Each structure stands twice: as C-alpha cells, then as structure tokens.
Amino acid sequence: MGYDGLMRWQPDARGRLEEAAFALYSERGFDQTTVAEIADRAGLTERTFFRYFADKREVLFSGSDLLKTGFADAVAQAPSSAAPIDAVFAGLQAVAGFFEGRREFARRRRGIIAVNPELQERELIKMASLKDAVAAALRQHGVTEPAASLAAEAGVAVFHVAFERWTDQADEEKLLPFIRETMTQLKAVTAGA
Amino acid sequence: MGYDGLMRWQPDARGRLEEAAFALYSERGFDQTTVAEIADRAGLTERTFFRYFADKREVLFSGSDLLKTGFADAVAQAPSSAAPIDAVFAGLQAVAGFFEGRREFARRRRGIIAVNPELQERELIKMASLKDAVAAALRQHGVTEPAASLAAEAGVAVFHVAFERWTDQADEEKLLPFIRETMTQLKAVTAGA
Structure with a gap:
C-alpha cells in the first residue's frame, strides 16, 4: 500500500493534480509531460492520478462533458413558451455558473491548448458535440429545423466569443456579463446594425 | 515512360481520379482505400494521382482552401459601407457559385466524411480556419471585435446549415436559395421570433 494507501483520503487531490498538470503543461508543453511527473509534482502517486483522470488529456477536458450536459439540460428545462434563442440563453446562464472563480x-487552459494542434482538434470536437447536444435539446423542446441548429450555432458562437473575451481580460471575474453583452452584440450584428 | 508518359495530357484526369476515389471510399471506406487502387480504377497511374493530389485525403479537402480564399476575398471586396453581416453575405454568395453543378x-463527400472520425476532425479544422479567415477579412475592412468574430461565426453557421439542407434534398440544384433562406432564418432566430 505504502504512501498512497496511508493517504487514501486526499484533501483536494483533484485540485492538486490539476494544478500540477497545468504548471507542467505550461512549463514544458503538453506532449513532454508524463502522468508520473504530474503525480510527483502534486505529491501524489500515479494510482491516485488515475482515480481522477483517464489520461493526461482528461485533465484539460474532463469539464467539457459537464458543460455539455449542463447547457443542454438548462435548454431542455426552459419554459416551452420560450423562443429558441431564449432557451439557449438559459443554457448559457447555467454554464456561466460553472466557471465561477475559474477565470x-x-x-491557462486556453494557453496550453492554443500551442498544441492535437488539443485544438479535441477542443473543436468538444464544441461540435456541444452544438449537437444543444440542437437536440431544442428539438426535444419542439423546435423544428433549421431553427434548432441555427439557435444552437448562435448559442455556441456566443459562448465561444464571450469566453475568449473573458479570459483575455483581468478585471471582471464573472463570465455572465460577457455572455450577456456578446448575445446583445450577436443580435445587433445579425440584424445588420 | 510507358502508358503514363504517352498519356501525359489526360482529359479531365482530375475528375476521373475524384470519381474513382469517391466510389472506392463509399464502397470500402476511406481507410481501406489506397492511392494505387484509386489510380487503377481511374485507368491512370499513381504518378498521375500525385500530380493532382498530395495524398488520398486531399481528394476530399482540396476544395476547402479555395472555398476559404473565395469567401474571405469576397468579404474583403464588399463596399466599406456594408454592414458586417452584409459583407459576410457577399462572401456566401461567392462561395455558392463554387458548388454550381456539384450537389x-x-x-457523397458528406457521406464519406460522416462515417470517419479522422475526416470529421479534418472538416472541423477546415471550418474553424474558414471562420478565422472571414473574421480577419472583416477586421481588415475596419470591423472591430467582437463584431468581426460574431459576423464570421454567423456566416459560417449559415453556410454549414444551408449546405446540409441542400445536400439532404434532391429537387433544387442550386445552393444559393438555401443560403438566402438560412440567413433569413438565422436573423429571425436571433431576433427571438
């Protein structure tokens, strides 16, 4: 058993692993980092790492499925009288909460992904899958095509642009004001204003 | 030299290679097809294949860069008084012409890509790169952020949805009516109608 057995209950082991992984990915690059090094930096064992993450890529992407489910669930739970774009906005509001205190x-995550083509592809796949989930939630809601796909595309575009603007600045901690403002700007842009 | 040397001038060799590749990708799958088999089916040599395409994937994606350049150039050439969404629409009109007689x-291309995750990733990368090129063309046009990114996202969303609807049906040969209608629908969706 050794060290890991004695320390089975790890206060915030997940957070320490995340912190160690991010530091190493930034310092030496994602490809050059091993799970053993992440565990070592976190003062934990590889076995503990694999209790939280399937592989080193999952440290960056484990939140993506949560985001997708949270977004799609909120869309599905919007009042049936809501316009598709308002149901999508309810989804955006729900996911904004996930990033509370996580700017x-x-x-840092964005910086790590930006310099690695394989991670960029993974991020594009996650975004495409988010779009599909939101469109499916809208169709369950009775929205027909192509309105469902277009509202989902609009929602994910707003999320994407708002997220980049939020992470580009250091004054405002909350994501929601950026989402609100970006949605307003998308409406103005598509209206031809 | 042999056969290939004698037949150096190949009437529509490119089209024959494309036709042969598509047939083989559909019949046995992209991964299971070799360049030798494509050339053989087209009645040409491998050397001729490589005169037109860098590899077997390029048969599917050689049009993507043309599409990107055509879209971005038309955006850049729109009158400077045009609203960003109208400049984007000028880009969409230009690319619609590329697909004349190509439905x-x-x-078939869409069907081949849909069953292969690696090709799907490639398609997502091409779409992301198209979005970046359109946003860059808008910024050159004096459009500020986030309007440039949002108009580019809207334009590529319209292209994507219109393209799927066009290839899903068999009555209308032209892509442009689908682009027009989808743009109108995006405007209605974002307006909350």
Missing part, C-alpha cells in the same frame, strides 16, 4: 484556470 | 459530389 485563471480557464485562461 | 451530388457534395452529398
């Missing part, structure tokens, strides 16, 4: 994390 | 080709 620095999000900013 | 069957586009439909």
